[in-house]
Amino acid sequence: MPVRVCLCLHNLEMKHLPGADPELVLLSHRYEELERIPLSDMTREEINQLVQELGFYRKETPDAPVPEEFQFAPARPLPTLTPRQAPAAGGKTPPEHAKREHQDL
Structure with missing residues (x-):
């Protein structure tokens, strides 16, 4: 059954x-791809709730204007770069992926 949004x-x-x-x-x-969210097992209501929680702006009609504050929605502010952490005990630096979070989701 096709999913309609x-x-x-x-x-x-x-x-x-x-x-x-x-x-x-x-x-x-x-x-750049940040994340893939499977939709097959979700209902239309669950998908609509998901996109709302992610911050997508719902227009009244397809050609309706979008308020300026939502022009780049659902984008989040870019994460600030932090200096590299000092090596942990034993001289090992934590892997990059362990230090990052998906702050722009």
Whole structure:
């Protein structure tokens, strides 16, 4: 059964890929993939709740204007870069992925 989502969401683009399981792909402002969220097992209500929680702006109609404060929604402020941590005990530095979080989701 195909998953249908309201296309009145700002900065949300729907692409139908025949044979592919539906998923929400979150991209950074540089179009780098941040996360993939499978949608196959979700109801329409759950998907609508998810995109609302992620901060997508719902327009009244597809051609309705978007308030300035939502132009870049659901983007989050860019994470600030922190200086590299000093090596932990034993001379080992924690792996990069252990120090990062998805702050821009």
